[in-house]
Amino acid sequence: MTRTVYVNGAYLPEGEAKVSVFDRAFLMADGVYEVTSVLGGKLIDFPGHLARLARSLAALEIANPHDDDAWLAIHREMVAKNDLEDGMIYLQVSRGNPGDRDFAWPGAEVAPTVVLFTQSKPGLADSPQAGTGIKVISIPDIRWGRRDIKTVQLLYPSMGKMMAKKAGADDAWMVEDGKVTEGTSNNAYIVKGGKIVTRQLSTNILHGITRAAVLRFAREAQMEVEERAFTVEEAKAADEAFITSASAFVMPVVEIDGVALGGGKPGPVATRLREIYLDESRRSAI
Incomplete structure (x- = not known):
């Protein structure tokens, strides 16, 4: 067709x-x-x-x-x-x-x-990866300074996807001044002790629409959220991690730079947030 x-x-x-x-x-x-x-x-x-x-x-x-x-x-x-x-x-x-x-x-x-x-x-909404999780690598963030504008300047994110593919991973998290900014086409999160941590809004990251909805749903579900930057080492030591985007919704991350998180399986927070997001988003879809 x-x-x-x-x-x-x-x-x-x-x-x-x-x-x-x-x-x-x-x-x-x-x-x-x-x-x-x-x-x-x-x-x-x-x-x-x-x-x-x-x-x-x-x-x-x-x-x-x-x-x-x-x-x-x-x-x-x-x-x-x-x-x-x-x-x-x-x-x-x-x-x-x-x-x-x-x-x-x-x-x-x-x-x-x-x-x-x-x-x-x-x-x-039924991606098999939601059940297995994805693997990410870290790469330097060398993009321009207005990442909050969703422009068609996507060459470096595309290069990042290919770097990940060549490394046997699914995606890349970009790092600036030692802190994770975001994924190549998604926002990045870690979970430690039940607390969800994700970088605060600024010109350094895209203001994700799925991000905003997920954080709202998390707070409504009485989950603790902290908006701040985190390091790659902090991410490797986390209990779990995940990404959000308009097409992946909430996707668990089970490996960062070869280090497995949560035994290499999707964690309970990411899994629950995906369920909540899909339920609520379908309910409010137009």
Whole structure:
């Protein structure tokens, strides 16, 4: 089945979708994106993704091309046109096509480029890795200083994924000044003595939408949460660890740099949080 994609107001077969070679996302990585998970044909954490999209666009001085109602309508149309039951919707907004390459960005006369496409992932919430956990390695964090803006500058996270693959692991945790910042495409957590520890919000990490929901659910379940940076050595000595993201939800981490956590099996806190997150997110999906 050929996917239907969205490009600047038009719903097109993916083979007919085109974006200019002068688009600034292509030439300058001058754009932002969001990924919303879909379970049972409904959007997960959608208001949070829209709020972060607006924040990212404002930080780069790119006009938001739609209001929240219009974004919702487009996403629902993408679900319907692609018969999407479980999977993800990728949304990208760039500064657009100014007609030529220039480091200085254009003014308001150039409209943003808007692209959406779907990725079907049957059984997305039933990943076998949730039962086995994942392995991570640590790598230096050499990204730019505004990681809180969800830009399409993803080369180093992509390199990190490949470093992990070559090391026989599943992902990488990035480290700056001796402290873990985040995973290549997720937020990082450890658990010690029942306490959940994760890095505090700042420009150093992405303000994860799943992160916000998981921490809220954890506190509602009377779990203790401490928002602070932690070291790799502290992580290796933890009782358990996990990551959160829009597509992985809550995923246990069972090994860091070859050191097994919790006997190499998913821990009770991560396992319970995944259950709570999926239950609550399905309940509030739109």
